Amino acid sequence: DTEVTQTPKHLVMGMTNKKSLKCEQHMGHRAMYWYKQKAKKPPELMFVYSYEKLSINESVPSRFSPECPNSSLLNLHLHALQPEDSALYLCASSRTDRGNYGYTFGSGTRLTVV
Amino acid sequence: SQQGEEDPQALSIQEGENATMNCSYKTSINNLQWYRQNSGRGLVHLILIRSNEREKHSGRLRVTLDTSKKSSSLLITASRAADTASYFCATWRGPMNRDDKIIFGKGTRLHILP
Numbered sequence: 001d002t003e004v005t006q007t008p009k010h011l012v013m014g015m016t017n018k019k020s021l022k023c024e025q026h027m028g029h030r031a032m033y034w035y036k037q038k039a040k041k042p043p044e045l046m047f048v049y050s051y052e053k054l055s056i057n058e059s060v061p062s063r064f065s066p067e068c069p070n071s072s073l074l075n076l077h078l079h080a081l082q083p084e085d086s087a088l089y090l091c092a093s094s095r096t097d098r099g100n101y102g103y104t105f106g107s108g109t110r111l112t113v114v
Numbered sequence: 115s116q117q118g119e120e121d122p123q124a125l126s127i128q129e130g131e132n133a134t135m136n137c138s139y140k141t142s143i144n145n146l147q148w149y150r151q152n153s154g155r156g157l158v159h160l161i162l163i164r165s166n167e168r169e170k171h172s173g174r175l176r177v178t179l180d181t182s183k184k185s186s187s188l189l190i191t192a193s194r195a196a197d198t199a200s201y202f203c204a205t206w207r208g209p210m211n212r213d214d215k216i217i218f219g220k221g222t223r224l225h226i227l228p
Contacts, residue, residue: 006156040221040223041220042202042218042219042220045215056215090156090157092157099204099206099207099208099215099216100144100145100206100209101162102147102162103149103159103216104159105156105157105158105159107156108154108156
């Protein structure tokens with residue numbers, strides 16, 4: 001299995017809702033990432049988990065809360081989001097948290113906050 | 115700060131022609147990676163070239179790296195409609211840097227005309 005699976009593919013949520021994005025990989029990769037991408041822009045790193053521990057938090061607002069239940073799963077919990085948080089959220093994984101291997105990306109979750 | 119800058123920002127060519135995209139970066143790197151992103155989808159890793167390599171091939175793709183000029187190019191030969199996508203370069207500075215993550219450039223939007 002050489003894929004990163006993200007669910008859901010699309011999500012519309014109100015500003016008072018709580019929702020979660022899920023990401024799963026079975027490649028034995030030990031690093032997992034959350035990126036946010038706006039239209040016609042490059043992906044922006046949000047969080048890095050290395051060996052199931054949070055290693056990088058790029059000063060992301062607390063309304064985004066990551067969780068890594070095990071080495072195959074990564075969640076992003078969303079609460080009290082703003083319309084400007086609407087974006088494509090991408091999960092990725094790599095063999096290690098070093099950049100010496102390419103990243104495998106999921107297809108993303110298209111999030112719309114209304 | 116943004117490490118990679120792709121050039122051109124957008125490129126339209128006829129099917130069958132070759133497409134060349136360039137990436138320039140500012141600091142020394144350990145490796146440079148190229149990714150493709152179809153509209154609204156996840157990124158796909160294409161090629162990783164290390165700082166001690168000058169050229170790599172993968173199918174119709176050819177990547178060069180000139181560390182003296184801090185630049186890389188991606189050549190797609192005999193382009194096809196399916197090559198229509200955004201292409202991003204990403205750089206990794208290496209394990210001795212505190213900023214231990216890959217940094218994406220702004221991307222080149224490639225459109226293959228029928």
